[in-house]
Amino acid sequence: MKIKDALKLKNGDYILEKILNKDKVWLFLNDDKKIPKEFFEIYEKVESGYPIEYIFNEVYFYGDKFFIKEGVLIPRDDTEVVVERAIKLINKLKIENGKLKVIDCCTGSGVIAIEIAKHTNATVIATDINEIALEVAKKNAKLHNVEAEFKKCDLFNECADVLIANPPYVEITHKKPNDYEPDEAFYGGVDGLDIVKKIILKAKKMNFKALVLEIGYNQQLLLTKFLKEQNINNFEFFKDLAGNIRGVEIILDENS
Ligand SMILES: C[S@@+](CC[C@H](N)C(=O)[O-])C[C@H]1O[C@@H](n2cnc3c(N)ncnc32)[C@H](O)[C@@H]1O
Structure with a gap:
């Protein structure tokens, strides 16, 4: 040939x-x-x-x-709109509050944390339970010459101003796009929202000001119900370029 x-x-x-x-x-x-x-x-x-x-x-x-390797989720274009939203929010909050502390929970290859560090002046901390992911994320931070702290942690264990996450949110009955990316990067229980809900409850308890979370295109109704039950009323869903729901911005501190 x-x-x-x-x-x-x-x-x-x-x-x-x-x-x-x-x-x-x-x-x-x-x-x-x-x-x-x-x-x-x-x-x-x-x-x-x-x-x-x-x-x-x-x-x-x-x-x-x-850099990416087997064992770590391959970042998707879909997540770019979530990063864009978070950068806007962080830069808006910064004006009033000086340097902000941001947590990228479920960092995987570190792409979100690194873009936040590049496009804002926030202090960035990134967490994951997967050691290979943390190794890859650290390598990527070095490649891009950005300062961020990477920690092995179940969700997060310290308070910050803003939390951004692309957590596992796929329904357990769905098939993965391939057999090679790790299960724990995809699945979030029966309706996909187990980890999303845990993050929201923990962030509320720890007095975060705001969250930006990636979710599935079909999870808006379920998540709205949950947020209202938790007496969280200041939130906005946002869409990707194709017009599908892609994430939610939640303001927990009404004064921010
Ligand atoms: C959908 S991937 C997102 C990776 C990366 N942020 C991105 O957008 O490409 C979800 C990540 O969450 C991690 N994860 C799953 N459960 C977790 C937990 N309880 N605490 C921290 N990280 C977790 C997985 O290891 C995986 O790297």
Whole structure:
């Protein structure tokens, strides 16, 4: 097979760029050359469902390149709108309160914590129960030269001004997108909201000012009911670019 044939395949250009260490222009100018055997091994692995991000240990998020490896959730574009919302909120609160302390709970590869640290002047602390995730998150913070503290912790154990999280929120009956990402990054009980609810109750008890949480597109009604039951009335759901509900901003301290 020649380069020109491989370029027609899904991810063909990306796999060739990576294994030949050449850019797209080079590939087009040399599309009559034969492709190496390695291409087929990788192409077939990806076609069988293995995430391409784990093969080349890289993923793009919020315009930046991050390290990723098996054992850690691959960050999704969907989360970018949550980060954007959190950055706006933190920068708004900062004006009135000086430097803020922010917790990124369930940090995974650390992408949220790192973008918050890059785009605000908040002190950032990130937590996860997964040691591989924390190792990857620390590596990413170093790559991006940002200051953030990474802690192994069940949810969080200290107070801050703002909490942001993309917690596991998938209903237990749903199938994962692939067999390779860790279960504990996805599942949040029968209705998916077990961990979301725990985070909200704990943050309320610990006097956080505000939370920004990613949730599933179908969880707005259930979560509204829960928030009202807890006498939390200042909250707003927000959507992604496709118009689907993607998260909720909750103001716990009415004076913020
Ligand atoms: C949906 S992933 C989000 C990862 C990352 N924030 C992102 O957006 O790509 C959820 C993460 O929560 C972590 N997690 C699950 N249960 C947790 C708990 N009780 N305390 C802290 N982290 C937890 C998982 O290990 C996983 O890394």
